[in-house]
Amino acid sequence: MDSHLLKTLVTVARLGSFSAAALELGYTQSAVSQQIAALEGELGAPLLHRRPVGPTAAGERMIEHARLLLERMDAARADVRRLSRPERPELLLSVSPLGMDATVARALARVREAEPRVRVRVRVLARRAVAVEVAAGRCGIGVTDGYTAPGGPLALGDLGPVRQAGTGEEPCAVLCPPGHPLHRRAAVDLARLADAGWLDASAVAAPLADLRALTGGAFPATAGYEGQDAAALLTLAAAGHGLAVLPRSLAASAGGGATALPVGAPRLVHRREVLFVPGLAGPGRVFLDALPRGG
Structure with missing residues (x-):
């Protein structure tokens, strides 16, 4: 064929x-x-x-x-x-928009310490695209992220032989603009916010489809953001274009008087995972071993 x-x-x-x-x-x-x-x-x-x-x-x-x-x-x-091309060692790392963090940067530094000649390339892709790239063999290792129940693996579909392991989780928060009626709450129940105005930004924030599946609520989108730049999304949410569920540390960095309200229910965390092929060797293995893993 x-x-x-x-x-x-x-x-x-x-x-x-x-x-x-x-x-x-x-x-x-x-x-x-x-x-x-x-x-x-x-x-x-x-x-x-x-x-x-x-x-x-x-x-x-x-x-x-x-x-x-x-x-x-x-x-x-x-x-x-x-x-067929045993050239200068190279590490091609595919990461999702929120896949890169300090632990990933430190692991890349460890690769350069172990193999000074290595050429490191980092490519930012959509969450699912990271999994596809690793499964297709276009890169040996990737780091992706998503929103899930505590301790639960990300639902990435059939990845064939590719393995996935958690590298860290953090609580989620709803980012709301200054003066929003919710800004004094200690925590929020997402089910009670299902009819609020939401910002549809599935590449960075928790996808509205996932929030609907979790709670059965409508979660109408009042605005959409199709990019992958977290800073741009924070600016839109802080300006009142819609609520967004984000990792708590990211939501708290918005500034401008915006408030990061912890999600009390349902149980939801932002999770990062490393995806890799069995038998990984060379710079990819050094990178993998330098990452904190668990879950």
Whole structure:
């Protein structure tokens, strides 16, 4: 089965458009249509509805397999390249927007002490993208974050052989602007705030979908922030564009009279995890061993 055809299928399904997929992949629209038709002919089943564009039941299943196959192929290429190019040692670390903290910085310093020639590269990605990069073999180690019950692992989906281990947790707080009616509370119950105005900033703050699942509340979004810069989010929340659940230390750093109200219920923490492949060696192993781990 041709990997190019699989990549085209996944791209068309993700974008919901043959023309958009052609633009992203560098093909003509007719070439994309021919590739999808060739794959459907090989499998003997229609994979995509044409109007509107979307996967059929068979297409949904094939897309699941295609994503896994493409990730494994990327991992195989990366392994072979590492073996065939014994150059200057390098550590590529993928981190989520809140994945970087002082413990990660100190672990990177330990790598440089152990191997002075090492080249360290840090790449900031979305939380789930960190897991995908490690699972696909595009980097051997990553640090991601999320919001979960105390002591519970982050729900990252099927990562294949990739292992995950906690590196630290801290309580959560609701960041509210100056003069907000809640600002004198000692702690808050999120279920009682389900009808307040919220800032939808799922790359940094606790995703509103998760808060809805935890409490059954509506959590309407009055504004949205699609970036990954924590400082920008703090500025928006402090200016009154909506409440946000954040790690307590981050919420407390907002300044400008904003208040960080501890979350009393439900039980919720901000958790960081390191993701790594079994048998990690070289700078990646030094980094991993330098991190505090538990959970």
